[in-house]
Amino acid sequence: MVALSLQDMVIKWISGSYPLHEIILARATIAVVLTLGMVHMEGGFALLGTRRPVLHLMRGCLLVVANVAYFLALASMPLAEAMAIFFVAPLLITALSVPFLGETVGPWRWFAVLAGLVGVAVMLRPGADGVAFVAVLPIVAAMSYAVMQIITRRLGQTDKASVMAFYVQFSFIVVSGAMGLAVGDGRFAGSGDASLEFLLRAWSVPSGVDAMLIAVCGILIAIAAYLLSQAYRIANAAVLTPFEYTALPLALLWGFLVWGDRPDATSLLGIGLIVGGGIFVFYRETIHGRLVAARRPLPRDR
Numbered sequence: 001m002v003a004l005s006l007q008d009m010v011i012k013w014i015s016g017s018y019p020l021h022e023i024i025l026a027r028a029t030i031a032v033v034l035t036l037g038m039v040h041m042e043g044g045f046a047l048l049g050t051r052r053p054v055l056h057l058m059r060g061c062l063l064v065v066a067n068v069a070y071f072l073a074l075a076s077m078p079l080a081e082a083m084a085i086f087f088v089a090p091l092l093i094t095a096l097s098v099p100f101l102g103e104t105v106g107p108w109r110w111f112a113v114l115a116g117l118v119g120v121a122v123m124l125r126p127g128a129d130g131v132a133f134v135a136v137l138p139i140v141a142a143m144s145y146a147v148m149q150i151i152t153r154r155l156g157q158t159d160k161a162s163v164m165a166f167y168v169q170f171s172f173i174v175v176s177g178a179m180g181l182a183v184g185d186g187r188f189a190g191s192g193d194a195s196l197e198f199l200l201r202a203w204s205v206p207s208g209v210d211a212m213l214i215a216v217c218g219i220l221i222a223i224a225a226y227l228l229s230q231a232y233r234i235a236n237a238a239v240l241t242p243f244e245y246t247a248l249p250l251a252l253l254w255g256f257l258v259w260g261d262r263p264d265a266t267s268l269l270g271i272g273l274i275v276g277g278g279i280f281v282f283y284r285e286t287i288h289g290r291l292v293a294a295r296r297p298l299p300r301d302r
Helices: 002-014 020-042 052-075 079-086 089-099 106-126 133-155 161-183 193-201 208-234 238-258 265-293
Strands: none
Touching: 002 052, 002 079, 002 238, 020 052, 020 161, 020 193, 020 208, 020 238, 052 079, 052 133, 052 161, 079 106, 079 133, 079 238, 079 265, 089 106, 089 133, 089 238, 089 265, 106 133, 133 208, 161 208, 161 238, 208 265, 238 265
């Protein structure tokens, strides 16, 4: 989450100069090279011959949707607010772990999930004009991300974390390359909307400093993708997901230091409800985990 929060800060910083598909393509190309090195260390390239290509395709597409929606939101929203809305994803994972993974979630954790959803509603600030479209983007990202992590849990029973990370980066390369061919000449740009411009801006060669920043994004996402895949591969989803909230205070810090963002009282209330729900889920799972760990230790081959 430290790596992801730093990546988000860098992408928001350069979102006014380069198109999203260019950043994603460059980032994924660097990340896939590093990920192949991880595949080699975990057993060799033969591991890439997965028996579940459809699940890998679904997982990759869902993460592409999550990233595109979230980064488009970053172009128009304060970093901390976009991340706070996105962070309903761990609560959604907790809820989805029941029907899809057969995990048990008690009434107190369901209450925490509800509190988090109320926090999202507060952050969206619905009024006479409805909800701003850009504010819906982190919700789309959160829903896609939650389903993606449920699939990760399924794939983790047979596939290594590095293999899952490779197919994700490969999906990014394919989709961003297709986007570049379709809109990379900038013929659809000019709307004046920051998010749409980030999506449709013409391709341009980055300067030396910006090229280094994009390369840093590739390194950060390679690290984050591997660690997240490994974590969800070996850990109970409802236990693990609250740890993702460590990125939120970092987002508040980066937003203040770089852009001078100061969340207002309404935003802080929404953030508090979302984070409070996540922390409460973690607290309940910690108590439950003490009882479960003794009778269900981690498998030796993990």
